[in-house]
Amino acid sequence: MGPAPHTAEGLASYLARTLDAELPHLRAIADGPGTAAPNRPSGAGWSQREELGHLIDSAVNNHARIVRAALQPAYEGPGYDQDAWIDVHRYRDMRWSDLVEIWAAHNRVLVPLVANLPEAKLATPCVVDASVAVTLGFLIDDYVLHMRHHLDQVLRRRPATTYPRATA
Numbered sequence: 797m798g799p800a801p802h803t804a805e806g807l808a809s810y811l812a813r814t815l816d817a818e819l820p821h822l823r824a825i826a827d828g829p830g831t832a833a834p835n836r837p838s839g840a841g842w843s844q845r846e847e848l849g850h851l852i853d854s855a856v857n858n859h860a861r862i863v864r865a866a867l868q869p870a871y872e873g874p875g876y877d878q879d880a881w882i883d884v885h886r887y888r889d890m891r892w893s894d895l896v897e898i899w900a901a902h903n904r905v906l907v908p909l910v911a912n913l914p915e916a917k918l919a920t921p922c923v924v925d926a927s928v929a930v931t932l933g934f935l936i937d938d939y940v941l942h943m944r945h946h947l948d949q950v951l952r953r954r955p956a957t958t959y960p961r962a963t964a
Contacts, residue, residue: 808911827892849887855902858939865920865932875925
């Protein structure tokens with residue numbers, strides 16, 4: 797899956813293809829204590845459950861950003877404390893199968909949202925956490941690339957998708 801075309805339909809397709817490709821792999825992981833253990837070879841870091849929980853949090857935050865950017869001439873909003881969100885949700889204590897279905901359902905909501913954006917809205921300037929302005933189209937593409945990077949880690953694929961995308 798290379799870079800997505802920067803049209804609303806192309807970005808929605810990029811997200812949909814990612815969901816369709818990865819959901820069977822996520823569903824194939826057994827629901828057991830192994831998904832609650834740290835997921836890095838070092839024995840540190842987030843567990844598979846926490847990392848998928850992070851992707852749920854990312855979906856929630858990016859959903860709000862996309863909708864606000866679609867409704868306003870520009871978007872400016874906060875980032876979020878990823879570790880704190882994971883801790884407060886206690887994803888490591890949730891069932892793997894529940895997390896997979898929550899992740900899939902939330903992203904399925906995003907596909908038609910993105911597909912139906914007017915093309916002109918993809919140029920809407922977006923500032924997240926006082927960073928440099930990017931377009932809404934870039935924000936959506938970056939969201940899917942970020943997702944793919946973390947899914948590679950959850951699924952223990954090496955090397956993981958490079959994130960962020962090189963700008964040069």
